[in-house]
Structures are given as structure tokens and as C-alpha cells.
Amino acid sequence: MNKLAIALSLALCACAAPRRSFAPADADLPFSSGVLVGDTYYVAGHLGRDPQTGAIPEDPAAEAGFMLDAFAASLARAGMTMDDLVQVQVFCADVSLYDTFNAAYRRRFSGEFPARAFIGSGQLLRGARFEILGTAVRRH
Amino acid sequence: MNKLAIALSLALCACAAPRRSFAPADADLPFSSGVLVGDTYYVAGHLGRDPQTGAIPEDPAAEAGFMLDAFAASLARAGMTMDDLVQVQVFCADVSLYDTFNAAYRRRFSGEFPARAFIGSGQLLRGARFEILGTAVRRH
Amino acid sequence: MNKLAIALSLALCACAAPRRSFAPADADLPFSSGVLVGDTYYVAGHLGRDPQTGAIPEDPAAEAGFMLDAFAASLARAGMTMDDLVQVQVFCADVSLYDTFNAAYRRRFSGEFPARAFIGSGQLLRGARFEILGTAVRRH
Numbered sequence: 001m002n003k004l005a006i007a008l009s010l011a012l013c014a015c016a017a018p019r020r021s022f023a024p025a026d027a028d029l030p031f032s033s034g035v036l037v038g039d040t041y042y043v044a045g046h047l048g049r050d051p052q053t054g055a056i057p058e059d060p061a062a063e064a065g066f067m068l069d070a071f072a073a074s075l076a077r078a079g080m081t082m083d084d085l086v087q088v089q090v091f092c093a094d095v096s097l098y099d100t101f102n103a104a105y106r107r108r109f110s111g112e113f114p115a116r117a118f119i120g121s122g123q124l125l126r127g128a129r130f131e132i133l134g135t136a137v138r139r140h
Numbered sequence: 141m142n143k144l145a146i147a148l149s150l151a152l153c154a155c156a157a158p159r160r161s162f163a164p165a166d167a168d169l170p171f172s173s174g175v176l177v178g179d180t181y182y183v184a185g186h187l188g189r190d191p192q193t194g195a196i197p198e199d200p201a202a203e204a205g206f207m208l209d210a211f212a213a214s215l216a217r218a219g220m221t222m223d224d225l226v227q228v229q230v231f232c233a234d235v236s237l238y239d240t241f242n243a244a245y246r247r248r249f250s251g252e253f254p255a256r257a258f259i260g261s262g263q264l265l266r267g268a269r270f271e272i273l274g275t276a277v278r279r280h
Numbered sequence: 281m282n283k284l285a286i287a288l289s290l291a292l293c294a295c296a297a298p299r300r301s302f303a304p305a306d307a308d309l310p311f312s313s314g315v316l317v318g319d320t321y322y323v324a325g326h327l328g329r330d331p332q333t334g335a336i337p338e339d340p341a342a343e344a345g346f347m348l349d350a351f352a353a354s355l356a357r358a359g360m361t362m363d364d365l366v367q368v369q370v371f372c373a374d375v376s377l378y379d380t381f382n383a384a385y386r387r388r389f390s391g392e393f394p395a396r397a398f399i400g401s402g403q404l405l406r407g408a409r410f411e412i413l414g415t416a417v418r419r420h
Contacts, residue, residue: 125260
């Protein structure tokens with residue numbers, strides 16, 4: 001029975017972190033929306049497409065909102081919220097939109113913010129002005 | 141003996157994640173090709189240089205192939221494959237090459253894809269059109 | 281008592297990784313300078329502002345130095361050093377500054393270097409030429 005305890009400890013610590021991948025909005029593309037390994041969720045880059053039209057909206061505030069909705073929806077599929085995020089990267093094709101982005105972003109958190117980098121990019125896919133990716137660790 | 145089981149559990153969980161760094165192709169540069177900590181492998185940014193000439197090839201499909209070869213070789217040194225990746229970032233100086241990249245990328249996986257962001261960058265080192273980095277977690 | 285050992289193992293492995301967020305230099309902005317979860321520290325993007333003036337200095341070598349000072353200070357608040365880093369991303373608005381950056385960077389490490397990507401960006405916030413972010417895992 002002592003040996004069982006030791007074997008169990010070894011097995012548990014080894015540490016059997018189960019992995020689960022979540023399909024993207026566009027299932028033809030070669031990436032997952034996110035991959036969960038144990039308590040850590042690696043979230044793919046998300047854009048701010050209007051879910052009705054599939055297009056990037058003209059209004060950058062609307063784009064930021066759609067993007068954060070899509071990002072939060074990916075977290076939700078893994079049973080998490082924005083508050084579980086530990087690190088976020090935001091790529092932005094026009095850094096003059098920093099305040100616009102921050103206003104939309106700030107509202108999504110109820111407590112402390114994750115670490116974040118806000119990086120001026122080149123041209124993004126689909127003419128997007130923003131792309132967000134990140135890593136979350138489930139709070140216990 | 142029970143105390144031994146408890147002590148072992150504590151020691152194992154603490155959790156002695158051994159670290160190993162792997163040298164880059166150009167050993168004079170101040171980075172490792174990847175760092176392994178326990179079961180997690182942090183992979184450096186890799187370019188698509190032709191291993192014969194050291195140059196970025198003119199053909200972007202060839203460049204993507206060389207880059208993915210170099211990236212997979214870094215994973216292999218840590219005993220992993222592309223299928224162990226959980227999160228990937230691809231930087232691309234010309235996002236019109238998205239389909240070209242995806243065609244080369246898709247072939248490298250046998251199952252589900254990792255989370256990924258494909259980000260339009262500025263000018264990359266050595267005139268590269270692509271740079272890839274990522275994180276892998278060993279499957280058990 | 282055997283059951284206690286098993287219960288303890290389970291509890292320890294579950295694995296109660298405590299989380300701590302560190303405030304940024306500018307407490308009004310919606311991000312933490314870093315988030316520590318267990319032994320892993322996720323470090324936010326840092327710029328190279330002159331701590332006396334708050335501005336990005338004209339000299340790129342000075343900017344790189346200020347940036348690395350700020351980044352190392354964030355690590356220090358979590359009880360770590362540059363040597364604990366496992367993965368670093370450097371964004372650079374002018375990749376002709378690669379050697380300038382490397383000279384400043386190299387001096388900050390006493391042993392092996394982390395995995396790193398050096399990526400040509402678009403325009404960065406505040407006219408910065410460099411931004412650095414990364415992940416560290418405490419060495420035991």
C-alpha cells in the first residue's frame with residue numbers, strides 16, 4: 001500500500017496533463033482556436049470580424065469589441081474567462097488606436113490585468129487593425 | 141515509510157523541472173535554439189535559410205519549407221515533433237503569402253493543429269519573409 | 281496514513297500554483313508588469329524610456345539599455361534574474377539595429393541564453409525602436 005502511494009505520486013506528478021484542442025471559427029484553416037494542457041490554455045490569434053458579415057468593421061472600436069468577444073469565447077470553451085489570462089499580445093497596424101483599444105479592453109476584466117505587450121505590426125490579415133493572442137492559467 | 145511517500149510527493153511536485161538549452165545554428169549569436177524545462181519546450185524564432193548557401197531563397201515556398209525544417213529540427217533535438225506544439229507565432233513581411241505558408245505548414249502535422257497567430261510584420265532579419273516561434277508540450 | 285499520503289499527493293499535484301501580479305510603472309494602464317504563477321513569470325512588453333525624463337532617448341544603445349534595465353527590474357520584483365528567462369521576443373522598428381541590440385543584450389546574461397525571436401515590427405508606442413517581452417521559469 002505504501003508502494004501504491006509512491007507509485008500514485010509518481011504517476012500524478014509525471015504529470016498526466018491532459019490536452020484538448022478547440023476548433024477555430026473557420027474549420028478549414030490549419031490552427032486550433034486554443035489548446036488546453038492541464039490548467040494552461042494557449043489561445044490563438046483572433047481578429048475582430050463582424051459575426052454577421054464576416055468582415056472587419058470600419059469602426060475600430062467595433063473591431064476591438066468583436067475581437068475581444070471572439071477571444072473571450074475561445075477562453076469560455078476551455079471553461080475560462082479573461083480574468084484567467086496571464087499574458088497577452090496585441091498586434092496593431094495603427095498604434096494611434098492605442099486608447100481606443102484600451103477602452104474596450106479594460107472593461108473585460110474584473111480584477112488585476114494580465115501582463116501585456118501592445119506592438120505595432122505590419123499589415124494584418126483581412127485588413128484587420130488588431131490581432132490578439134495570449135496564455136491563460138486557470139485560477140483555483 | 142509513509143513519511144518517505146509524503147517526502148517523495150513533495151519533492152516530485154516541487155517540481156524539479158530540469159532545464160536544458162540547445163545551441164543555435166550560429167553559435168555566436170546570443171540565443172538558444174530552444175530551452176526545455178520539464179516537458180515544455182520554448183522554441184526560438186527560426187528563419188528559412190537555405191542550408192546549402194545560408195541565404196533566404198527567392199522562392200517563398202522554398203523559404204517556408206526551409207524554415208519549417210529548421211523549426212522541426214529544433215523540436216527534434218528536444219525529442220519532440222511538430223505535433224507536440226501547443227502555440228505558434230508566424231511573422232510574415234508580406235501577408236499575401238498566407239496561402240503559400242499554409243500549404244507548407246499543413247503538411248507538417250499528423251493530427252490537430254496548435255493554436256497559431258499569423259501576424260504581418262515589418263522588415264525581418266536577412267530579408268526573410270517568414271519567421272516562426274512557438275511552445276511545445278511533450279505528449280505522454 | 282496511507283490515505284493521507286495519497287490525498288496529499290493529489291492536493292499537491294492539483295497543483296495550487298499561487299498567482300501574483302506586479303503593477304506597471306504607469307499604474308493607470310490596463311496591464312501588469314508581470315504575472316507570476318507558481319515558478320513561471322510572464323513578463324509584459326517593456327520599452328526603453330529614460331527613467332529621468334520618461335522619453336525614449338535618441339541614442340538607440342541607450343534605449344536598449346533602459347529597456348533591459350526595466351525588464352530586469354520586473355524580473356527582480358518576482359525574485360528572478362535574466363538568467364531565469366526561457367523565451368524572449370524582441371520587436372524592433374529598425375532591424376539595422378540588430379548588432380546594437382545584441383551588444384546590450386549579451387551583457388545581461390551570465391550563462392546560457394534563452395530562446396529568442398528578433399522581429400521587425402511596425403511603428404511602436406512612443407516612437408520606441410525596441411520592445412521586449414518574455415517568459416521566465418525560476419531555476420531551483
